[in-house]
Amino acid sequence: xxxxxxxxxxxxxxxxxxxxxxxxxxxxxxxxxxxxxxxxxxxxxxxxxxxxxxxxxxxxxxxxxxxxxxxxxxxxxxxxxxxxxxxxxxxxxxxxxxxxxxxxxxxxxxxxxxxxxxxxxxxxxxxxx
Amino acid sequence: xxxxxxxxxxxxxxxxxxxxxxxxxxxxxxxxxxxxxxxxxxxxxxxxxxxxxxxxxxxxxxxxxxxxxxxxxxxxxxxxxxxxxxxxxxxxxxxxxxxxxxxxxxxxxxxxxxxxxxxxxxxxxxxxx
DNA sequence: TTAGGTACTATATAAAATGTAAGTAATGAG
DNA sequence: CTCATTACTTACATTTTATATAGTACCTAA
Numbered sequence: 279x280x281x282x283x284x285x286x287x288x289x290x291x292x293x294x295x296x297x298x299x300x301x302x303x304x305x306x307x308x309x310x311x312x313x314x315x316x317x318x319x320x321x322x323x324x325x326x327x328x329x330x331x332x333x334x335x336x337x338x339x340x341x342x343x344x345x346x347x348x349x350x351x352x353x354x355x356x357x358x359x360x361x362x363x364x365x366x367x368x369x370x371x372x373x374x375x376x377x378x379x380x381x382x383x384x385x386x387x388x389x390x391x392x393x394x395x396x397x398x399x400x401x402x403x404x405x406x407x
Numbered sequence: 408x409x410x411x412x413x414x415x416x417x418x419x420x421x422x423x424x425x426x427x428x429x430x431x432x433x434x435x436x437x438x439x440x441x442x443x444x445x446x447x448x449x450x451x452x453x454x455x456x457x458x459x460x461x462x463x464x465x466x467x468x469x470x471x472x473x474x475x476x477x478x479x480x481x482x483x484x485x486x487x488x489x490x491x492x493x494x495x496x497x498x499x500x501x502x503x504x505x506x507x508x509x510x511x512x513x514x515x516x517x518x519x520x521x522x523x524x525x526x527x528x529x530x531x532x533x534x535x536x
Numbered sequence: 537t538t539a540g541g542t543a544c545t546a547t548a549t550a551a552a553a554t555g556t557a558a559g560t561a562a563t564g565a566g
Numbered sequence: 567c568t569c570a571t572t573a574c575t576t577a578c579a580t581t582t583t584a585t586a587t588a589g590t591a592c593c594t595a596a
Contacts, residue, residue: 281582283580286582287554287555287580287581288554288555288580288581288582291555294465295444299443299447300515300518300519300522301443301447301511301515304514304517304518305437305440305514307518311417311421311424311583312424314428315424315428315430318430326542327543328542335423336416336419336420336423338587339544339545340586341583341584343545344584353521353525359543362542362593363541363542363593363594364592364593365541365542365592367542367543367544377520377521378517380513380517381514381517382430383513384509385510386429386433387429388506388507388509389432390429391506392433392436392481392482392503395482395503396482411551412552415584416585416586417551417552417584420585455573468574468575469556469574470555472574472575473553491563492562492564493562494574495572496572496574
């Protein structure tokens with residue numbers, strides 16, 4: 279997080295890839311460490327900052343804030359502030375945010391398959407590729 | 408890439424997340440900058456190192472090697488070396504690699520929608536949230 | 537006056553990912 | 567012997583991302 283250097287090769291590469299490859303584009307947006315987890319919690323409905331924090335046990339407040347900001351910038355979530363004391367802020371997926379559902383489901387089901395595969399015992403006597 | 412520090416909080420968090428969240432698990436595996444692009448090229452059939460390099464114009468050999476190694480470790484691609492000179496190495500998706508297709512398609516279609524949304528002109532006169 | 541809750545912000549630092557530049561091995565062509 | 571070719575490897579530098587720790591503002595209730 280923090281600043282990105284718009285003169286770096288890395289940055290240029292990301293732009294170029296995102297430009298010609300929709301999956302790279304998408305991956306740039308939702309590829310952060312906490313992004314998808316936050317979204318999958320929000321799929322069940324709006325949550326406030328503190329609730330998200332509880333659901334993501336090891337996240338620091340700073341990381342949560344940064345992730346939420348990025349998500350907001352990308353119009354994936356909306357942020358509603360209630361002028362109360364103590365403050366209350368609610369986060370909710372936008373339509374395009376809810377549209378992530380099939381992506382998340384696809385990832386989950388692939389992840390499940392993959393995890394099983396990786397836990398399988400190895401073939402010992404080398405039979406095939 | 409390079410070494411990961413198995414004592415870091417980051418590492419612990421990733422493990423914990425991957426453990427309870429399949430989408431975080433999947434995202435850890437295919438979330439690299441080039442991973443999905445490589446896979447989407449390979450969806451059309453096996454390719455050799457040099458061909459991949461040509462298709463990914465700005466990638467360095469180092470990055471390509473690292474990504475391919477990681478993909479191989481995760482059993483997403485297989486690597487076949489032909490004992491020729493000059494050397495020839497072919498990469499091909501494994502079954503679980505080909506199983507990424509729906510994930511990639513879901514990402515592409517979401518990315519497409521999202522991109523359109525972000526390119527839309529902003530609403531100027533603040534009407535709604 | 538002080539403590540307490542909520543949602544942050546600021547600053548520093550650590551770790552991970554990516555990039556640059558150079559070199560390696562094997563062999564056949566010239 | 568030298569060069570070209572291919573698929574790497576290595577050492578190092580830079581950029582990006584994540585974490586740690588400590589604040590802040592606001593009002594309420596004691």
